[in-house]
Every structure is written in C-alpha cells, then in structure tokens.
Amino acid sequence: MSRCSLFYISLLVLVLRYSVESCVQRHVQAQVPEKLQAGYVVSKVNLDHCGFRQLYLVSNDPDFAVQTDGTILTADVITVPDDGKSFWVLVQDQRGHKWKVNHKVLQRAKRRWSPLPFNIRENDKGPFPKDVERIASDSSVNYTIKYSIEGPGVTTTPINLFSVDSINGMLRVNFAVDREEYPQFIFTARAFDRYTNQEKDLPLPITVNVQDENDNAPQFSSPLIFSVEEQSNPGTVVGQVNATDRDEPNTPHTSIRYSLLNGTDLFAINYDSGLITTRTGTLDRETQDRYFVRVEIKDMGGAPNGLSNQGLASIFLTDINDNPPTFKQSLYTAQVKENQANVLVLRIPVDDKDLKGTPNWKAVYEITKGNESGNFLIRTDPATNEGLLYVAKPLDREKQELMKLELMARNEAPLVRSSSSWKKVPIELTVTNEDEGPEFSAPILRLKVKENVPNGTLIGTYTAIDPETKSSKGIKYYKVTDPGSWINVMETTGDLKVANTIDRESPLVYNNTYNITVKAVDESQKTGTGTVLILIEDVNDNVPIIPKPDLVLCSRDGQRSSILVNAVDYDESPYSGPFTFELSKESEGKWKIKDPKPGTSVVLEQVVDMPNGVYKVPLLVKDLQGVGEEQIVSVHVCECVKEGECAAQRISSRLGVWAVLAMLLALLLLLLLCLLFVLVCSTKGEKLRMTDEYDGTGGMLLKSNTEAPGEEVKDALLVTPGSGIDGGGAMEHQTVVGAAGGALGQQAIHAGSMYQGGTQGYMTNQSMYSTGQYGGGFYGNSSYNKFSDMSILDTWRTNELYLDNKLVYFGEEEDGRFAADLLKSYGYEGVGSPAGSVGCCSVLSNQDSLDFLDSLGPKFRTLADVCMSKTERGEQ
Ligand SMILES: *[C@@H]1O[C@H](CO)[C@@H](O)[C@H](O)[C@H]1NC(C)=O
Ligand SMILES: *[C@@H]1O[C@H](CO)[C@@H](O)[C@H](O)[C@H]1NC(C)=O
Ligand SMILES: *[C@@H]1O[C@H](CO)[C@@H](O)[C@H](O)[C@H]1NC(C)=O
Ligand SMILES: *[C@@H]1O[C@H](CO)[C@@H](O)[C@H](O)[C@H]1NC(C)=O
Ligand SMILES: *[C@@H]1O[C@H](CO)[C@@H](O)[C@H](O)[C@H]1NC(C)=O
Ligand SMILES: *[C@@H]1O[C@H](CO)[C@@H](O)[C@H](O)[C@H]1NC(C)=O
Ligand SMILES: *[C@@H]1O[C@H](CO)[C@@H](O)[C@H](O)[C@H]1NC(C)=O
Numbered sequence: 001m002s003r004c005s006l007f008y009i010s011l012l013v014l015v016l017r018y019s020v021e022s023c024v025q026r027h028v029q030a031q032v033p034e035k036l037q038a039g040y041v042v043s044k045v046n047l048d049h050c051g052f053r054q055l056y057l058v059s060n061d062p063d064f065a066v067q068t069d070g071t072i073l074t075a076d077v078i079t080v081p082d083d084g085k086s087f088w089v090l091v092q093d094q095r096g097h098k099w100k101v102n103h104k105v106l107q108r109a110k111r112r113w114s115p116l117p118f119n120i121r122e123n124d125k126g127p128f129p130k131d132v133e134r135i136a137s138d139s140s141v142n143y144t145i146k147y148s149i150e151g152p153g154v155t156t157t158p159i160n161l162f163s164v165d166s167i168n169g170m171l172r173v174n175f176a177v178d179r180e181e182y183p184q185f186i187f188t189a190r191a192f193d194r195y196t197n198q199e200k201d202l203p204l205p206i207t208v209n210v211q212d213e214n215d216n217a218p219q220f221s222s223p224l225i226f227s228v229e230e231q232s233n234p235g236t237v238v239g240q241v242n243a244t245d246r247d248e249p250n251t252p253h254t255s256i257r258y259s260l261l262n263g264t265d266l267f268a269i270n271y272d273s274g275l276i277t278t279r280t281g282t283l284d285r286e287t288q289d290r291y292f293v294r295v296e297i298k299d300m301g302g303a304p305n306g307l308s309n310q311g312l313a314s315i316f317l318t319d320i321n322d323n324p325p326t327f328k329q330s331l332y333t334a335q336v337k338e339n340q341a342n343v344l345v346l347r348i349p350v351d352d353k354d355l356k357g358t359p360n361w362k363a364v365y366e367i368t369k370g371n372e373s374g375n376f377l378i379r380t381d382p383a384t385n386e387g388l389l390y391v392a393k394p395l396d397r398e399k400q401e402l403m404k405l406e407l408m409a410r411n412e413a414p415l416v417r418s419s420s421s422w423k424k425v426p427i428e429l430t431v432t433n434e435d436e437g438p439e440f441s442a443p444i445l446r447l448k449v450k451e452n453v454p455n456g457t458l459i460g461t462y463t464a465i466d467p468e469t470k471s472s473k474g475i476k477y478y479k480v481t482d483p484g485s486w487i488n489v490m491e492t493t494g495d496l497k498v499a500n501t502i503d504r505e506s507p508l509v510y511n512n513t514y515n516i517t518v519k520a521v522d523e524s525q526k527t528g529t530g531t532v533l534i535l536i537e538d539v540n541d542n543v544p545i546i547p548k549p550d551l552v553l554c555s556r557d558g559q560r561s562s563i564l565v566n567a568v569d570y571d572e573s574p575y576s577g578p579f580t581f582e583l584s585k586e587s588e589g590k591w592k593i594k595d596p597k598p599g600t601s602v603v604l605e606q607v608v609d610m611p612n613g614v615y616k617v618p619l620l621v622k623d624l625q626g627v628g629e630e631q632i633v634s635v636h637v638c639e640c641v642k643e644g645e646c647a648a649q650r651i652s653s654r655l656g657v658w659a660v661l662a663m664l665l666a667l668l669l670l671l672l673l674c675l676l677f678v679l680v681c682s683t684k685g686e687k688l689r690m691t692d693e694y695d696g697t698g699g700m701l702l703k704s705n706t707e708a709p710g711e712e713v714k715d716a717l718l719v720t721p722g723s724g725i726d727g728g729g730a731m732e733h734q735t736v737v738g739a740a741g742g743a744l745g746q747q748a749i750h751a752g753s754m755y756q757g758g759t760q761g762y763m764t765n766q767s768m769y770s771t772g773q774y775g776g777g778f779y780g781n782s783s784y785n786k787f788s789d790m791s792i793l794d795t796w797r798t799n800e801l802y803l804d805n806k807l808v809y810f811g812e813e814e815d816g817r818f819a820a821d822l823l824k825s826y827g828y829e830g831v832g833s834p835a836g837s838v839g840c841c842s843v844l845s846n847q848d849s850l851d852f853l854d855s856l857g858p859k860f861r862t863l864a865d866v867c868m869s870k871t872e873r874g875e876q
Helices: 103-108 647-655 657-695 711-719 725-741 746-762 766-773 775-780 782-787 792-812 815-821 851-855 857-867 870-875
Strands: 006-015 027-033 041-044 055-059 064-066 071-074 085-093 118-121 130-134 145-150 162-164 170-173 184-193 204-211 225-229 237-240 257-260 267-269 275-278 290-298 308-318 332-337 343-348 363-369 376-380 387-391 402-411 423-432 444-450 458-461 476-481 487-489 495-498 513-521 527-537 550-554 562-566 580-583 591-594 601-606 613-622 628-638 640-642
Touching: 055 064, 118 130, 145 162, 162 184, 225 237, 237 308, 257 267, 267 290, 332 343, 343 423, 363 376, 387 402, 444 458, 476 487, 487 513, 550 562, 580 591, 601 613, 601 628
Parallel strands: 006 085, 118 204, 225 308, 332 423, 444 527, 550 628
Antiparallel strands: 006 027, 041 071, 055 085, 064 071, 130 170, 145 184, 162 170, 184 204, 237 275, 257 290, 267 275, 290 308, 343 387, 363 402, 376 387, 402 423, 458 495, 476 513, 487 495, 513 527, 562 601, 580 613, 591 601, 613 628
C-alpha cells in the first residue's frame, strides 16, 4: 500500500487547428503508481466531441504513446518522478496544415484532478472492505487535506457500498454488488483542509464501473410456438427463436448460440439468429400435425463454460388441400320410382383427409355424365360432406330403365402440391315402375274449326293410352271444362263433336281460341287430363252495323251541316272493314255521302236546308265481301248549344220538369177558358134575345120543333167539367208522351203519376195511359220515335190541334150516337106545372096555328131554363 505512491503526470494537449473551437480538453491530469509497466493505460483523451473526423494524435514524450482512440499508454517501463511529468499530445485534423507550439499555454493552464474511471468486479467474494484506488488532490502539497465522498453508492442506495480513508484518500468497496442492478456509480470526492475545514480543491466526480461477470443465462423472450404449411419445401422459414441475456451487451457473456437438441432431421436452426427452417419437404399434416423440438440457447458463443437454457418449441403444420375427396365404394346403385320429382335418391359418402370444415375438406359434386336431360340435381350435405343425389325432373321407366351416371367430387379449394386428381365414381339408378294413369296423345291438342259449323259435326278425336300397355282399351273420356258447352266428348271414342253454335265473336273466345279440358279415365280409375285448343276460323256471319245510330246534327243559318257515321263489323278481316256506304233512293235530294270511299266511317251531308226535326236516313253498309244490310240512322237536326247537343234539350233540362209541367197546366187552363168563353158567348146571345123577347113583348122567335139541346149546346157540353172526359184523357196521354220525348226520362214518369191522381176516374184508354206512365216499356214502341225529339211546345201545339180535331169530329158525329152517350137536362114538367110537359107528347099537333106564341107563359120558361147556365141565372 505504501509502495503505491501517487504521482502526477501533467498532460498538455495542444490542439493546433485552424478552427477556433477545440473538440478536446486542453488539460488532463492522471494519477499513476510510481512505477509503470510498459503498456499501462495512463489516461484517455476524450475525443467524443470530435465527431467522425480522422484525427492524427502524437505525443512529444517517447515514454508515452497515443492510440487513435485517444488512449495514452506507457511505451516503456518508466518511473514517475515526485513532481510528476509533463508532456503534450498533438492532435491534428486531417486537413490541418498550420502548426504552432505555445508553451505559455502550459504555464497558465488551470490544474484540475480527474482520475480515470475505477473498476470493481460484480459478485466479488471479498474479503471486504476492499481497497479500490487512492485519490489525491494537488492541494495536499500545501495543506493537510481531509477527503470525503458523497452520492450514489455512498449516501444513496446502495448506501455505504463505498467509503474513503479521509487521511490517505484510499477508496474502498464494502460489499459485493450486482452489475445487472448497478452497472456504474458516479459519486463526488471532496478535499478539505483538515484544520480549517476549508475546501481546498474543486469537487471531483469519480466514476466506478462494475465489471461484468457471466452470471446470467440467456432467456427465451417469446413463446416457442410456430406453424408452417405441410409439404413445405426444405428451407421454408418456420419461425424465429428470440432470446435475451441480462449480462453486459456486446460481450461474450451475451453472445447466444441457438441449437436444436432433437428433431434435427426435420428442422434446422440458425446458430446466430435462432431462425428455424424446415429440412425436409415431407412434413404431412395428415400423418402428424404438430412437432415438438428442444431448443437450447447458450451464451459465451456456445462455449462449454457458457450458461444455457432449453425450451420446447411447438411447430404446428397447417393444412393445404393435398387430399381430394375419395369415394368409399367403386359403384353406387339405387332404385328410384318413376314420375317422382324432387326426391332424394342416394347419399354418397366421401372421405377427405384434409382439415374438416375447411374448403380443403368441403366437397362439391358434379354429375359428369348422365344429366344430359337435366333430370338430376346434386347437393352437398354441409354436416357430413355427403353428396345428395336428387331427381329433379321425373324419370320415365318406359323410356329408360337404367340410368347410368358418373359423379365427380371436388373440393371448394383447388388441389395443392398433390399428385392426385379429383375422383369419379359411377352410379346406376334403376327406375322402378309405377301404375300410371292414361296419357293423352299430346298434352295440348290444337284443332281448327270454322265457326257456326252445324251441330253434331266431328271436329277431331282426342285419345289417350295407358303408358304401360300402350293401348287405349277401356279408357273413357269426359269433359272437364267447356265454358260454352260447345263441344261434346264421346265417352268411349274420344271423338269431339259440336254441340252448340261455335261463335268466334263470343266473349268466351280469347284470341280466336276456345279451350276445353278433357279427362281420360282407365279401368283402375286412374286419370289423365288434356287440353284441346280450338282455333276458331272466322266466317262472315256478322254484317256491319252502326253502333250509334242516333245522331245530332246542328243546323246553322244558311249552311249545310254534315255528320260522321261510324260502322263496325265484329268479324275479322277480310270479313270486316273497310266498308262501303250507300244511301237509298228516298234520301236523294236530301242527303248525300261526302267523298265516298271505303272505310269504317262516312260523312253524311245535308243537300237542302231542312227544318229542325228527326230524320230517318236509311244507309246501306257493306263489308269487304259486299255483305251488309240497310241500317237506319236517325238524325236529329236542331239548334245546338254546343256540338252534338240540341238547344231544346238544354232548356227543358234547365227549367226542370215542374216548370215545364206548370207551363203546360197554365196553357191547358187557358185553352179551357177560351173554349168556355166561346161557348158562353154563343149561347148567351141567343138567350138574351129570348129573354128580351120574353120581357119585351112581340120579339122574333125562331121556329123550333125539337126540345133536344141545340147544336151549339151539344158542342159546349164536350168541354164542360162534367163532359170533358175524353179530351182530358187524350191530352193527358199526349202530355206524358211529350215529357218523355223531351228526354226527361225518369221525371216524366213522375209527371205521369201526378196527373194520374187528378184524372184517374176519367180515364177511358187505360192501356195507353199505362204505356205513358212506365217509361221503360215506352221507349220500345214506335210512338217513342215519333215524339222522341219534339220539344214540349211542339207537343203542346200538337195537343191543341188534336183537341180541335176531336171537337170538330164530335161536332160532325151523328146526333143519334151522342143522344145515348151524353147527359141531357130536362126541366120538371110534371103534373101541376103551369107550363105542362115539354116532352115528345107535348109537341103540338096543330102546327098550323101559331097563336100560342102570343102567350107562351111558364111552359116556355122552363125550356129556357134548361138552356141557361146557372151562373147566368145567378147574375139575374
Ligand atoms: C504551494 O505553495 C507554493 C508557494 O506558496 C506555490 O508556489 C504552489 O503553487 C502551491 N502549490 C499548489 C498546488 O497550490
Ligand atoms: C423475435 O425477434 C424478431 C426480431 O427482433 C422479431 O421480428 C420477432 O417477431 C420476434 N419473434 C417473436 C416470436 O416474438
Ligand atoms: C424432442 O424431445 C422432446 C422431449 O424432450 C419430445 O417431446 C419431442 O417429441 C422430441 N422431438 C422429436 C422431433 O423427437
Ligand atoms: C342437371 O341438369 C339440369 C338442367 O340442365 C341442371 O339444372 C342441374 O344443375 C344439373 N345437375 C347437375 C348436378 O349438374
Ligand atoms: C245447336 O243446338 C242448340 C241447342 O242444342 C241450338 O240452340 C242451336 O241453334 C243449334 N245450332 C245449329 C247450328 O243447329
Ligand atoms: C294469339 O294466337 C296466335 C296464334 O294462334 C299467337 O301467335 C299469339 O301470340 C296469340 N296472342 C296472344 C295475346 O295470346
Ligand atoms: C287456353 O289454353 C292456353 C294454353 O294452355 C292458354 O294460354 C289460354 O290462356 C287458355 N285460354 C283460356 C280462355 O282459358
């Protein structure tokens, strides 16, 4: 310990560079033992701040050598003198070319103590405390110094690892330390004057490195679970084994070597990286799906003294589709009933060694032969992977008894790295017989038939056969549907005969086709059905008609109007349009056809002006075959409010029924009043004269030899309330006709019934009345046409005329006829009457003498009373 005295070596580092800044310390101090062996590391010039520049370092003292990393070593065995040694190191930049040695810098440099890092070993066995190194301060030359240390490893954990001899500065370590826990300590040493306790030097940081010992074995740092595809080529990467070692990095203590302890025939591992690869291409998942191999990791580069660890790596093989599905049998057979659809026929099991449930395992089936007619379907049972063979379309034993199929099974995934291919298997299906019902020769029979063929005509035969016996024997035929009952099916022969008129124009016929369905029944009551489509050929059995023959022609002042007439023919071409139109002779000079040419319509034109009214125009319409009949077009010429609508109709409908009826009533009353007035005037004149003659004596008296009412009186009786029966009834009827004719429809009936209340008792022509009352029946008879388009006023005028005529007629009638029918008034001329009888017996026999006229007396007065109206008498 005493031998190990300390000396100072002053190092001067001159940096002669053209740059202003220096990257190295200018002053270095080192403490070294008195005697130094050659190669002793004295210190190190810190070049950390010099970057990557290439530096050239040289020492001016031959005793010391400088390495390129800045380490200063002794070049020879030297003894350091008491006052130390000074030398300098020249650091030259690669491009430096200016050199200058400055001695003054040496003299002025501030001294500073900075020892090299000390080293201690981890896990040291002791004995403790153990000297590490002595520290010393320059100031110990001039003062009695007391040393102390503080910091990590001294005053902080691990506390008291280090201690210092305060007098001689010996640094000691007190217990073992683990490098993996504390790789380095940096604490502070201070120098005080022992007497004054004044700090005599700057605090010196002291670094103690803990030297590594290989005390940690490598560890696996990741789970040893790997996977690789089966059948992989040799050299395929399986995975990497990762390991760590807590010892000092980049030393042999942490240099790990990887190795496999078994399974080396199948796998290999890279010694340095731990990468596992395959060694063989024969790994088969279907044989063995996982391998376990022992992996060893060893530090010290695998040297025998290295520490090691072992682990069991699991290597899983992943599936590839290297196995096709295989059939368990070399032939599959089954029986299938004919005439059955959508039935499962066969379950075909397959084997697939690949991983269950994956596309490498799931089977897809294909019928490679035998499905030419599309009878079969195949599906995969997702649970069992079986092939399910279905009959999709019924099979027919009579056609083919043995069905031969070929089935191929594939996987959803394609085959990989496999020499095998998809497997095929034959299937034989025996179609078993079934007793079938009769079958019609064709499911649909088409027959062409002319319409209107006579009843009983044979139009065809529709027969069926038994598919087993190929014979029609014993089969009976029945009609199932025949909407028009047009066809009869002969029960035993299947003959189809016309039962009723076949009409192409019937609503039961669509697109010229009429369908019936027929049933065939064999002896065992099995049935089969068939359809007969009867294509009906057209016959010219319809003439062209004018569907709307009632037309309105608007008359215009000074202009002739025209009107369009349309025609249709329910037959088909060529029995239909274009039509030709011809006017009959009677229309000549009244109507003409404008621009006559064949078509479906024609324009009727007025030739002369004609008054408003309804005109019947006979029009001959012929189809393309020249077949046609005369059609009557009824043209109503009128003033129009708008095109196609007569003005009168508008008025009547605007006024309403009641207004019209009120008008009619008023007119009727007026007429009655007038007639009455006329009558009264005519009778009164005569009577006045008679009265005058009676009052004023000696007036003229006309000779009269009858006591029956006179001509005038008789006429007047027709319209007095008691006797106006026939006229009222007739007028009643006419009114109703007029109302209906004015297109009042339903309301006209009300009008009729209203009148009924007032006139019922007087009706003489009951049947006519009812006709008027019930509009429905009324439209059909000819009087409808006669009055249909007349206005109310026209009707009224007609009534007036009619009444006049009737009155004249009655006037002309023989007296004898009415003598019995009509009421007659007679005065009382019984016994005691001063006038005596005016009857036949009182007729004077003696006509020669006219003396009695001078004294007529009460007898004449009675006679005069008969002729005089009550009112007149009242007035008197
Ligand atoms: C010791 O004292 C002398 C004389 O005062 C002085 O020259 C020298 O530099 C001092 N040494 C140190 C290391 O302070
Ligand atoms: C092992 O380390 C490598 C590289 O550091 C890394 O890529 C790989 O994922 C690690 N393996 C495992 C299993 O963690
Ligand atoms: C290697 O050895 C382990 C047991 O240590 C064993 O489980 C494993 O199967 C072996 N692997 C091979 C490929 O023999
Ligand atoms: C058989 O043919 C039918 C009709 O072509 C078709 O729909 C069906 O898919 C086919 N079946 C198979 C298994 O190929
Ligand atoms: C056919 O018979 C039906 C009634 O059975 C009869 O109405 C029809 O007019 C007849 N048709 C012919 C063209 O004889
Ligand atoms: C009508 O019948 C004819 C032949 O008979 C056919 O070509 C056409 O498609 C049918 N039209 C309709 C609407 O059924
Ligand atoms: C008649 O049968 C045919 C074919 O089945 C069908 O297209 C047509 O609509 C049927 N006609 C009637 C009126 O039922």
